[in-house]
Amino acid sequence: MPTISKENYLKSIYSLNLTYGESVSTSQVAMKLEITNAATSEMARKLAKQGYLHYEKYKGVELTEKGRKIALQIIRRHRLWEVFLIKVLGLSWSEVHDEAEKLEHNTSEELINKIDKHLNYPEFDPHGHPIPNEKGEIPQMPVLVSLLEATVGKNYKIFRVADESSELIEYLTKLNLFLYQDIKIIEKLSFDNSIIVQVNGTNHSLSEKVAEKVSVSILK
Amino acid sequence: MPTISKENYLKSIYSLNLTYGESVSTSQVAMKLEITNAATSEMARKLAKQGYLHYEKYKGVELTEKGRKIALQIIRRHRLWEVFLIKVLGLSWSEVHDEAEKLEHNTSEELINKIDKHLNYPEFDPHGHPIPNEKGEIPQMPVLVSLLEATVGKNYKIFRVADESSELIEYLTKLNLFLYQDIKIIEKLSFDNSIIVQVNGTNHSLSEKVAEKVSVSILK
DNA sequence: TTTCCAAGTTAAGCATGCCTAACATAAAAG
DNA sequence: CTTTTATGTTAGGCATGCTTAACTTGGAAA
Ligand SMILES: [Mn+2]
Ligand SMILES: [Mn+2]
Ligand SMILES: [Mn+2]
Ligand SMILES: [Mn+2]
Numbered sequence: 001m002p003t004i005s006k007e008n009y010l011k012s013i014y015s016l017n018l019t020y021g022e023s024v025s026t027s028q029v030a031m032k033l034e035i036t037n038a039a040t041s042e043m044a045r046k047l048a049k050q051g052y053l054h055y056e057k058y059k060g061v062e063l064t065e066k067g068r069k070i071a072l073q074i075i076r077r078h079r080l081w082e083v084f085l086i087k088v089l090g091l092s093w094s095e096v097h098d099e100a101e102k103l104e105h106n107t108s109e110e111l112i113n114k115i116d117k118h119l120n121y122p123e124f125d126p127h128g129h130p131i132p133n134e135k136g137e138i139p140q141m142p143v144l145v146s147l148l149e150a151t152v153g154k155n156y157k158i159f160r161v162a163d164e165s166s167e168l169i170e171y172l173t174k175l176n177l178f179l180y181q182d183i184k185i186i187e188k189l190s191f192d193n194s195i196i197v198q199v200n201g202t203n204h205s206l207s208e209k210v211a212e213k214v215s216v217s218i219l220k
Numbered sequence: 221m222p223t224i225s226k227e228n229y230l231k232s233i234y235s236l237n238l239t240y241g242e243s244v245s246t247s248q249v250a251m252k253l254e255i256t257n258a259a260t261s262e263m264a265r266k267l268a269k270q271g272y273l274h275y276e277k278y279k280g281v282e283l284t285e286k287g288r289k290i291a292l293q294i295i296r297r298h299r300l301w302e303v304f305l306i307k308v309l310g311l312s313w314s315e316v317h318d319e320a321e322k323l324e325h326n327t328s329e330e331l332i333n334k335i336d337k338h339l340n341y342p343e344f345d346p347h348g349h350p351i352p353n354e355k356g357e358i359p360q361m362p363v364l365v366s367l368l369e370a371t372v373g374k375n376y377k378i379f380r381v382a383d384e385s386s387e388l389i390e391y392l393t394k395l396n397l398f399l400y401q402d403i404k405i406i407e408k409l410s411f412d413n414s415i416i417v418q419v420n421g422t423n424h425s426l427s428e429k430v431a432e433k434v435s436v437s438i439l440k
Numbered sequence: 441t442t443t444c445c446a447a448g449t450t451a452a453g454c455a456t457g458c459c460t461a462a463c464a465t466a467a468a469a470g
Numbered sequence: 471c472t473t474t475t476a477t478g479t480t481a482g483g484c485a486t487g488c489t490t491a492a493c494t495t496g497g498a499a500a
Contacts (some may be wrong), residue, residue: 006456026478037448040481046456057479058465088308089279102326111319114309225487247447259488261449278448278495402473 002052007074008033009043010052013063014071023060049085050084069136076132077104079125084115086126087179091125093169102143126179128160128215143218147195150185156216157182163213171213175204182219222272224325227294229263230252230272233283234291243280243318270440289356297324297332299345304335306346307399312382313346313389346399348380348435362437367415370405376436377402383433390432395424403440 002010012032016024016037030040037048048055052067063071081100085091091099107115118121123139124130130139150156158181161169176199177183185204186196193208206214228335236244236255242358244373246401250260263362268275272287284289301320305311311319336342344350350359362379370376378401381389396419397403406416406423413428 003456032437035457036459037458037478038480043457045479085331089331089338091331095328095330099331103323106322106326108315110315111305111309111311114311118309126248174361223486245447246449255487256489257448258450258490263487265449 002050003072003190006043006047006052007105009040009047010063010067010071011074011078012069013053013061014075018061023062025060029061032171061131072136072138074104076134076136077107079129079131080112080115080119080122081107082125083119083122083131083179087119096126122135122180124159126160144215145218147185147206147214147216148193148208149195150195150216150218152185152188155182155219157219158214159217160215161213162215168210168213171210176202177204177214182215183216222270226263226267226272227325229260229267230283230287230291231294231298232274233281234288237283242325243282245280249281251329270386292352292358294324296354296356297327299351300332300335300342301321301327302345302347303339303342303351303399307339316346330377342400344379346380353434364435366438367405367417367431367434368413368428370415370436370438372405372408375402375404375439377439380413380435381433381439382435388430388433391430396420396422397424397434403436417434 007057009029012029013024014158016028016032016115024102026040026044026099027037029044030037033040036200044053044055044061047053047067051064052070053063055061078100081103082096085092085096085099088136116134121133122131124141128141128144130141131134132138147156158177158179163174171179181199186198188195193211195206195208195211196203198204229249232243232249234319236252242250246260246264247257249264250257253260259294264273264275264281267273268281271288273281273283275281287412298320301323302316305319306313307318307333336354340350341353344361348361348364350361352358364379367376378397378399381392381399383389392398397417401419404418406418408415413431415426416423416433417426418424
């Protein structure tokens with residue numbers, strides 16, 4: 001097992017690679033982790049020697065399969081913890097990231113699998129990011145639309161809320177508009193662009209301002 | 221905030237003091253933490269300098285109020301995590317200690333308070349140890365008896381199970397004999413020392429072997 | 441009382457992971 | 471092409487927390 005520090009390097013490299021493609025420069029990593037280039041160069045050498053990545057001086061780093069596997073494991077833990085903290089313990093969206101940043105390094109395989117099961121194997125975290133499964137497989141991102149663009153009469157699943165303010169989240173939670181909740185679009189009122197949605201048999205009206213922040217994926 | 225290492229020292233010193241009283245020798249701490257005396261002596265000097273304990277060469281250490289406060293905080297986190305992992309996530313009793321040993325150092329005040337609330341402020345952990353509250357106050361230990369010594373017709377709360385094998389725990393769990401569960405003693409059969417207990421209106425028979433391992437506290 | 445030994449401490453050294461400062465390189469500007 | 475500059479690397483140093491080996495110390499045994 002790599003150290004906490006190394007886990008953070010591997011995770012950062014993985015996500016920088018996703019964002020910018022190709023090989024990742026040591027200074028990109030330094031920036032992301034808020035440490036000096038010097039520290040990153042040094043660590044690149046060590047991680048390469050231990051087989052987690054390929055590193056050629058002045059040419060950046062690229063994860064090996066071994067390194068990618070660790071990165072995905074940490075990302076899995078991070079995202080499952082975020083879902084868990086929000087859905088089970090009621091932490092606010094603004095709090096969970098920092099909390100998960102520490103927990104991700106201190107969670108056994110058994111524990112994270114129990115959490116996964118308890119949450120009924122969610123595929124996406126509260127920010128809409130995919131959660132790798134136990135085997136490291138990444139779920140395909142569904143096509144998302146905002147509630148404003150949803151079609152009357154069809155069923156959708158709530159997927160993401162663009163605004164992380166706890167005010168909006170709490171408002172939606174009171175209406176049972178949880179993350180992953182299935183809903184049906186009942187009506188769209190053209191005079192104010194508000195939308196009537198059905199949740200567990202109950203109808204709620206959402207204003208245009210609220211609806212545009214809720215991303216949903218179509219069901220079936 | 222002290223480091224993880226320092227938190228573990230303070231916690232160990234606290235519990236050694238509870239067990240053996242008076243000042244704690246550096247080698248007792250070394251034994252408990254499975255490190256050398258040398259490391260402990262050195263750390264004692266540092267912790268004293270930072271005001272967490274009093275230390276006189278060759279005379280052992282004694283926590284200051286500041287050190288005690290940290291120790292109780294870590295113990296609180298450890299025990300709440302243990303309860304949480306068992307009751308909410310269904311980990312086995314044998315797994316939770318090691319897991320909690322890491323989580324206790326990576327849990328914010330806000331998170332542990334949410335966990336506390338979610339569990340409805342338990343006063344004792346699965347081993348029967350008291351859980352300090354948010355203010356660091358330690359609940360009074362109730363008088364415990366084994367189920368074998370319980371009185372017919374009276375109500376009790378399940379407090380502790382002496383055997384940590386998951387087999388026994390799972391058996392009890394199937395009968396709804398959870399930790400903290402209220403039960404009533406219906407009958408004691410003298411020919412085999414088995415006991416009939418009532419849980420949520422349902423009666424169950426427990427053998428002598430099982431009953432002797434279940435500790436309960438009397439209610440009202 | 442003196443001696444001896446277990447308990448405890450100090451010294452020196454190592455691994456990790458970071459820093460600053462000095463240096464090297466590649467690529468852009470001239 | 472050369473020169474400049476931004477990017478990246480190496481060297482040296484420091485804090486933490488551990489080790490082994492050498493040393494004190496205080497109290498029990500003689
Ligand atoms: Mn996050
Ligand atoms: Mn992290
Ligand atoms: Mn424990
Ligand atoms: Mn610990």
